[in-house]
Amino acid sequence: MTADIPANLVRRTAFPSSVSRSVVTPLQPSVVYASPDPDALDDQYEGRAFGYTYSREGHPNATVLAQKIDALEGAEGGWITASGMAAVTATMLGLLKQGDHIVGGDQLYGRSLRMLTQDLPRYGITASFADPTDAAAVEAAVTPSTKLILVEVVSNPTLRVADMEAIAEIAKRHRLVLVVDNTFTTPRAYRPFDHGADVVIHSVTKLLAGHSDAMLGYVAAKDADHRAAIDGTIVTLGLTPSPYDCWMAERGLMSFHLRYDRAEENAALLAEHLAGFEKVARVLYPGRPDHPDHNRAGVLLGPRFGNMVSFEVLGGRDAANALTRAMPDMAFAPTLGDIGTTLSHAASSSHRGLTPDGRQALGIMEGFFRISVGVEDITLLREEFSRGLAALA
Numbered sequence: 127m128t129a130d131i132p133a134n135l136v137r138r139t140a141f142p143s144s145v146s147r148s149v150v151t152p153l154q155p156s157v158v159y160a161s162p163d164p165d166a167l168d169d170q171y172e173g174r175a176f177g178y179t180y181s182r183e184g185h186p187n188a189t190v191l192a193q194k195i196d197a198l199e200g201a202e203g204g205w206i207t208a209s210g211m212a213a214v215t216a217t218m219l220g221l222l223k224q225g226d227h228i229v230g231g232d233q234l235y236g237r238s239l240r241m242l243t244q245d246l247p248r249y250g251i252t253a254s255f256a257d258p259t260d261a262a263a264v265e266a267a268v269t270p271s272t273k274l275i276l277v278e279v280v281s282n283p284t285l286r287v288a289d290m291e292a293i294a295e296i297a298k299r300h301r302l303v304l305v306v307d308n309t310f311t312t313p314r315a316y317r318p319f320d321h322g323a324d325v326v327i328h329s330v331t332k333l334l335a336g337h338s339d340a341m342l343g344y345v346a347a348k349d350a351d352h353r354a355a356i357d358g359t360i361v362t363l364g365l366t367p368s369p370y371d372c373w374m375a376e377r378g379l380m381s382f383h384l385r386y387d388r389a390e391e392n393a394a395l396l397a398e399h400l401a402g403f404e405k406v407a408r409v410l411y412p413g414r415p416d417h418p419d420h421n422r423a424g425v426l427l428g429p430r431f432g433n434m435v436s437f438e439v440l441g442g443r444d445a446a447n448a449l450t451r452a453m454p455d456m457a458f459a460p461t462l463g464d465i466g467t468t469l470s471h472a473a474s475s476s477h478r479g480l481t482p483d484g485r486q487a488l489g490i491m492e493g494f495f496r497i498s499v500g501v502e503d504i505t506l507l508r509e510e511f512s513r514g515l516a517a518l519a
């Protein structure tokens with residue numbers, strides 16, 4: 127050994143032990159975990175002892191985050207995935223096989239729709255779509271090959287509220303796996319496992335993490351066989367999250383309930399403010415009596431009407447451009463659930479793949495905007511939107 131390279135320099139030494147503990151969750155970036163001997167490894171793999179081995183199969187930062195979301199959802203053994211779409215992928219590929227059929231809500235998240243219409247058919251898994259506010263239409267879409275229903279409780283961007291109680295009944299009657307993407311509603315407004323869901327999915331990227339700096343998903347299943355199938359798919363396909371994102375998201379999640387409550391309060395006030403403008407053709411917020419699903423939202427959601435507000439301005443694309451240009455401090459960005467308010471325009475982002483007729487059928491015109499309301503001072507938000515709308519006069 128030479129004096130300038132001490133033995134411990136490149137040794138993977140253990141962390142110093144301490145009688146006091148770190149208050150903050152340690153960030154554990156290790157991809158691999160060392161065991162004392164082969165017997166200990168056997169114990170781990172055979173379930174006699176708990177331990178980590180290789181981070182694609184799980185790591186402490188994912189465990190800590192999963193357990194917190196499990197507690198929010200009333201779930202057990204949920205998994206964190208690399209994105210919300212990874213959670214959708216793990217569910218579909220874990221639970222379905224060639225020849226199976228899915229009934230999906232007709233206004234699912236754009237990438238979920240794409241997966242069901244373009245990707246899964248290549249593996250022999252097909253899908254039909256139905257309006258989830260119309261239980262009869264959902265039931266009519268069920269075929270003898272149907273295995274699974276995928277729904278979102280509140281649709282994007284028109285904020286329609288699915289008839290969840292009836293859909294849960296249909297799933298039970300036909301022995302279908304009911305998968306609920308709870309990203310928009312969050313467990314603050316709706317806990318799918320309390321209402322007959324078999325699998326719950328989240329884009330943790332959105333409201334749960336809440337700061338647009340971590341991309342993650344979550345999936346939990348009620349049934350142990352489903353759980354094993356989804357777990358296996360996550361590990362084999364490598365849908366595992368990065369420890370750093372989990373660490374960031376755990377920190378964000380700690381204020382989730384406070385952010386949600388404040389954003390929801392702001393959303394109701396901002397919806398009211400927008401409704402007062404001549405240039406605003408309509409405002410969509412489930413908490414407003416003029417919303418088509420207001421009564422159902424009141425019963426189903428607690429009533430927790432959420433932080434999402436949509437509205438349409440008169441004047442088409444020109445007006446849409448003028449509005450966003452007059453609000454330079456507000457992030458015009460195709461996401462939701464950030465701590466700050468963001469504004470998105472479906473026709474040029476999430477729904478740009480549809481034809482103008484297809485968009486019109488959903489009520490998404492060129493002047494249609496969706497707001498993910500944040501926790502700012504409501505006075506500031508009112509002023510900002512007033513300035514944006516004044517640009518249309």
Ligand SMILES: *Cc1c(COP(=O)(O)O)cnc(C)c1O
Pocket residue numbers: 209210211212235238278307309310328329330331332341342343
């Ligand atoms: C964003 C989103 C997803 C996808 O999540 P990512 O984290 O972006 O992969 C799925 N469903 C809904 C409802 C979403 O809003």
